[in-house]
Amino acid sequence: MIEACRDRDFGRVFQLVKARAGIYPSMIARRCELTPSRVGEVIDGRRQLLHMDVIERISDGLRIPGHMLGLARRTWETPQNLTVTPREPTEAASPADMQLAANLPGTDVDSILALAAERDLSPSTLNALHSSIADYWRRDDEHGGETLRPAVLGQLRYVVGLLKEERSSPMRDGLHGIAAELARLTGWTYFDARQYHQARAYFTEALGLAKAVDDHQFMANVLACMSLQATYQDKPGDALALVTAAQDQARAAMGTTPRVLAMLAMREAFAHATLGNHGATHSAISEAHTHFGRISTDDPDPAWVAYFDETKLVVDTGIAHGRLGEAVLAEPLIADALRREHRTNHRGRALHAFWLARTQLQRGKLDEACHTAMDALVPAAAVSSQRVARHLREFHEQLEPFRREPAAVAFEFRLREVLARQVSGSPRP
Incomplete structure (x- = not known):
């Protein structure tokens, strides 16, 4: 950021602000009084920002200290000096007061900020x-x-x-x-x-x-997340390599719990299923259930694996079968888990409902699939998730051959209704 500001490379500045602070181009435009299209052109390298008033707006809008952009100190920055005019004492200070004053920091900004920065954890x-x-x-x-x-x-x-x-x-x-x-x-x-x-x-x-x-269990957890991402990116080879590395880390850890091992085995099943390896997928599913059966209330489970309960085991088993195209096995498992799933877990309910709808569609149950997908629209509208949106699009594409059927027409009508509500900002259904 220092280098980008020094060079006044605002395309790089905006990219860094987006990547590291989560401030998106539309927010940058509002803060800096620019148009979104102009910000986009700067990020793409098609426009440079040279006018001093624009640079000052960027400094103020993104709170970049003036000196980093070659500007004067901005009004919102901490003043360089504080002038303190003490009141006349009404009586002579006691020795105790004098000792206390000697231990206090000076009135300059550096000493005040140093005092504020002391963090006693x-x-x-x-x-x-x-x-x-x-x-x-x-x-x-x-x-x-x-x-x-x-x-x-x-x-x-x-x-x-x-x-x-x-x-x-x-x-x-x-x-x-x-x-x-x-x-x-x-x-x-x-x-x-x-x-x-x-x-x-x-x-x-x-x-x-x-x-x-040396937290090998947590390293295994992160690698498992990366493996799941690879399945969404259609990189099953990477998914399998990452979950294998995760299992290696778990074995290197002292006292890895059965719940952690069960979660990792299920991620392995996802990777094999994405590759289309039926035997390896079934073996990994079996291993996940074996580990889960060994869970004890005395296990020192890390907090981050608490989500992997029996409901999660069941639904993930169904999804693994679904990834293999084994809809007959997948449907009852996902349906059972969906009945048990907590109502506040909007993203999970939406994802799993769309999975259920897809398996029902694979089994030729068009009416049930459309009804399940319509139910999924409620939690889907309550959560901001591109993964959920992707599952919705995939189901919508799978409905294409049945577009004129009454159930598909009803789903399409309900989908458009929900989308219209979101665009207009009306209360969600």
Whole structure:
């Protein structure tokens, strides 16, 4: 960013602001009083910004300190000096007061900021950060990660900043773990938005943070996320290589729990299913169920694997069969899991309902498939997720041969109704 500002390479500046702060071109345009098309042209390298008033608006809109762009100090920046005029004392100061005053910082800005920057961390601080991560995941399930990303990114950079200071080993390890979780969550929000390049960058950052403290279980978790992304990118070979690496990390960890091993085996099943390997997929599914059957209430499961419960095992088993085209096996499993799934998990319910609709369509159950897909539109409209949108498009394309059938016509009408509500900003159904 420093180099881009020095060169006044605003295309690069805007790209960095988007990638690292989650501020998209439309937001840049509003903040800097530019048109979205002009911002797009700058990012594409088709336009340069040379006028001083425009550069000043960019400095103010994106809060880039003036000196970085060769400008005078901006009015919103911290003033260089503070002038303090003390009141006349009404009585002589006591020796205790004089000693207290001697220990206080001076009135210059540097000393004030140094005092404000002192961060006394405690285990309760780490607990609070973990709680916020759990809340982020809950909100991600309910609404999608697009609107969460700026907050998650800000907290990630805050924690990474804390790691630059001297800490005790337990505190440092705890901060590394939290930073790794935040980086994985950031990567997940990009993955869910199908912005795969950015997702991979943050997953890689999460891997590095976990590796710094030898947290092999969490490294396995991140690699499993990357494997799932590879299946969505239609890169099954990469998916299998990544989940194999994840299982290697899990074996290298001390005390990897059966729940973690079950989750990894199911990701392996997804990779094999995407490759069309029937035998290997069935074997991985069996292994996942075997590990899950060994789960004990005394297991020291990491918090990040708690989502992998019996309902998740069942629905993932159904999806793995569905990926192989085994609709007869897939349909009852996905339907059973969908009945059990929590109502607030809008993205999960939408994804799984579209999977169920696809398997029903494969079995020739057109009416049931369209009815299931119509039910899926409700949670789909409640969450911002490009993955959900992709599943909707795929089902819509599979309906093409049946476009004139009454069930398909009813689904099309309902879909257009929901889309119209979203465009107009009306309350969701």
